[in-house]
Amino acid sequence: MYLFLVNLYNGYIIYLLPFFLLSFGISALLIALSYLIALQNMDLEKTSGYECGFDPFNDARDPFYIQFYIIALLFIIFDIEVIFFVPFIAALKYLTFLGYYTMACFVVLLIISLYHEWNKKCIDF
Amino acid sequence: MISFFFFKYEVIVASFLILLVFMLVGIAYLTLLERKFMASIQRRRGPNVVGVFGLLQPLADGMKLLLKETVLPSYSNLVIYLLAPIFTFFCSIVLWFVLPFSEGYVLYDFPLGLLYILAISSLGIYGIVFSGWSSNSKYAFLGGLRSAAQMISYELSLGLIILSIILITGSFHLGEIIENQSLSFNAVTLFPLWILFVVCMLAETNRAPFDLPEAEAELVAGYNVEYSSIAFALFFLGEYTNILFMSALASILFLGGYLPIVSFLPLSGLVWFSIKCLLHIFIFVWVRATFPRFRYDQLMKLGWKFLLPISLVFLLLESSIVISLGLF
Numbered sequence: 001m002y003l004f005l006v007n008l009y010n011g012y013i014i015y016l017l018p019f020f021l022l023s024f025g026i027s028a029l030l031i032a033l034s035y036l037i038a039l040q041n042m043d044l045e046k047t048s049g050y051e052c053g054f055d056p057f058n059d060a061r062d063p064f065y066i067q068f069y070i071i072a073l074l075f076i077i078f079d080i081e082v083i084f085f086v087p088f089i090a091a092l093k094y095l096t097f098l099g100y101y102t103m104a105c106f107v108v109l110l111i112i113s114l115y116h117e118w119n120k121k122c123i124d125f
Numbered sequence: 126m127i128s129f130f131f132f133k134y135e136v137i138v139a140s141f142l143i144l145l146v147f148m149l150v151g152i153a154y155l156t157l158l159e160r161k162f163m164a165s166i167q168r169r170r171g172p173n174v175v176g177v178f179g180l181l182q183p184l185a186d187g188m189k190l191l192l193k194e195t196v197l198p199s200y201s202n203l204v205i206y207l208l209a210p211i212f213t214f215f216c217s218i219v220l221w222f223v224l225p226f227s228e229g230y231v232l233y234d235f236p237l238g239l240l241y242i243l244a245i246s247s248l249g250i251y252g253i254v255f256s257g258w259s260s261n262s263k264y265a266f267l268g269g270l271r272s273a274a275q276m277i278s279y280e281l282s283l284g285l286i287i288l289s290i291i292l293i294t295g296s297f298h299l300g301e302i303i304e305n306q307s308l309s310f311n312a313v314t315l316f317p318l319w320i321l322f323v324v325c326m327l328a329e330t331n332r333a334p335f336d337l338p339e340a341e342a343e344l345v346a347g348y349n350v351e352y353s354s355i356a357f358a359l360f361f362l363g364e365y366t367n368i369l370f371m372s373a374l375a376s377i378l379f380l381g382g383y384l385p386i387v388s389f390l391p392l393s394g395l396v397w398f399s400i401k402c403l404l405h406i407f408i409f410v411w412v413r414a415t416f417p418r419f420r421y422d423q424l425m426k427l428g429w430k431f432l433l434p435i436s437l438v439f440l441l442l443e444s445s446i447v448i449s450l451g452l453f
Contacts, residue, residue, distance in 0.1 A: 125422035
């Protein structure tokens with residue numbers, strides 16, 4: 001069964017595209033189905049935003065805390081590091097001690113940056 | 126090309142439909158399992174009115190949510206508002222394509238399965254951000270931001286732990302990771318990593334005790350406060366699909382997927398895989414019923430100041446051991 005399924009695909013992931021579209025379609029179909037089946041009575045109170053019973057003061061397009069932006073920036077930096085780890089692990093057999101040492105230098109630089117952010121209280125909320 | 130599609134493609138489509146149907150039924154009954162199990166821990170009974178032992182409860186819930194009115198808020202950006210639950214559920218379903226349930230029972234045998242899984246889990250965060258932004262309410266926006274920040278913080282540690290597993294296996298292929306555990310499970314050789322992975326799983330799926338973004342007392346239902354009926358149901362289903370998927374992934378990475386635990390019990394690979402999945406699901410529900418919620422700054426502190434340095438250093442340590450002892 002295993003080899004049979006692998007041979008069916010010939011290694012092309014594009015053959016999964018109909019399944020991606022089908023999964024997307026099922027979710028869209030559920031929403032469309034609910035919209036068609038249920039009774040819709042549009043009311044001013046129902047379609048306004050939630051504000052614990054009051055009328056909404058203003059919308060959510062105001063500036064937000066900069067901490068979230070800083071967390072996203074840090075995530076990008078460390079995610080790039082994780083991405084760099086992937087070929088390191090895949091080719092570990094051929095990178096002898098010198099390769100490991102190079103990667104360790106890279107990681108130590110990033111750990112120093114994490115320490116600096118810790119000190120500057122960037123990751124406190 | 127035509128002869129390729131003549132008979133063989135039907136087999137793939139049939140296996141996809143079987144996977145989809147069993148997965149949806151499994152998720153529906155996972156909601157019931159969670160309620161019954163949490164009720165048992167709290168010394169009461171869960172739903173037992175609808176069917177025998179409450180077994181028709183998921184059907185009743187689904188019907189109710191389908192027949193409720195879809196409220197489209199007037200201030201929201203409609204396209205993104207409707208795209209968000211669809212995208213979340215789509216990302217959760219698509220992850221299941223590369224999981225092996227038994228020897229050879231995998232929909233798409235991807236040699237880079239774990240990379241695919243990491244990529245699609247990162248995509249799942251978009252759904253939360255879409256829903257938080259497009260429902261034009263301060264509660265939803267703040268809940269979406271907090272939830273997204275939490276998920277990206279724990280995703281780093283998740284990726285690093287998965288990389289540690291890949292290191293000792295030497296391949297990204299999920300089937301090969303399972304076969305590599307035929308002598309001893311990864312939970313035995315890398316026990317602390319298993320614990321860390323369970324903690325990261327809880328945080329990644331916005332699940333108690335890390336469920337502050339959707340707690341009722343803080344932000345009323347968080348990023349899905351403006352959603353009703355089937356859109357809310359899709360978020361809910363997406364969350365439970367993620368729980369089920371993460372349990373399956375943890376069973377594959379750490380407990381050896383379809384491999385038997387004890388060799389004298391002649392059960393099939395599918396049964397062993399289900400047992401291990403159920404163990405992780407019980408851990409999820411048990412932890413929800415037992416521990417109080419983390420405060421948000423405690424949560425971010427755990428993610429950035431504890432889990433990230435530990436997983437990073439563990440990965441370096443492991444690669445140094447592998448290189449110095451020549452264990453490829």
